[in-house]
Amino acid sequence: MHELATAQDVLSIVQREALVYNAVRVKAIRLRMGVHSHLEPRSLSFCLESIAQDTILEGARVEIVPCEADVECAVCGRFPYDGDAGAEVRCPKCGETAKRMPPTEIYIQEITLDVEDDPIGKESSV
Ligand SMILES: [Zn+2]
Secondary structure (H helix, E strand, O other), X not given: OHHHHHHHHHHHHHHHHHHHOOEEEEEEEEXXXXXXXXXXXXXXXXXXXXXXXXXXXXXXXXXXXXXXXXEEEOOOEEEOOOOOOOOOEEOOOOOOXXXXXXXXXXXXXXXXXXXXXXXXXXXXXX
């Protein structure tokens, strides 16, 4: 069950991000999945839904987008790339030369969090 292990990785990353931003709920996540990852998108969605129960990810919309030539910057991380797979690519954020992401990998492109207003923070006069 490769999908289950991947789903567990995704869940732990999402939980960590949610903590950092003090989120109360995860609304949606978007995954970019290399075309040679040997993962089955429907099976991965199912695993994610199952393990999301009683976690911050419960009820979140999960979108899995296949990708062939996404790029990876050593500094900024990974970005979607739809251009020529043979061309030299630069990081869309810092402009450094970026390398091609292995098409066997999967990563989280976007996490949409629901962050509750913090009334204590607003009224604080420290
Ligand atoms: Zn960069």
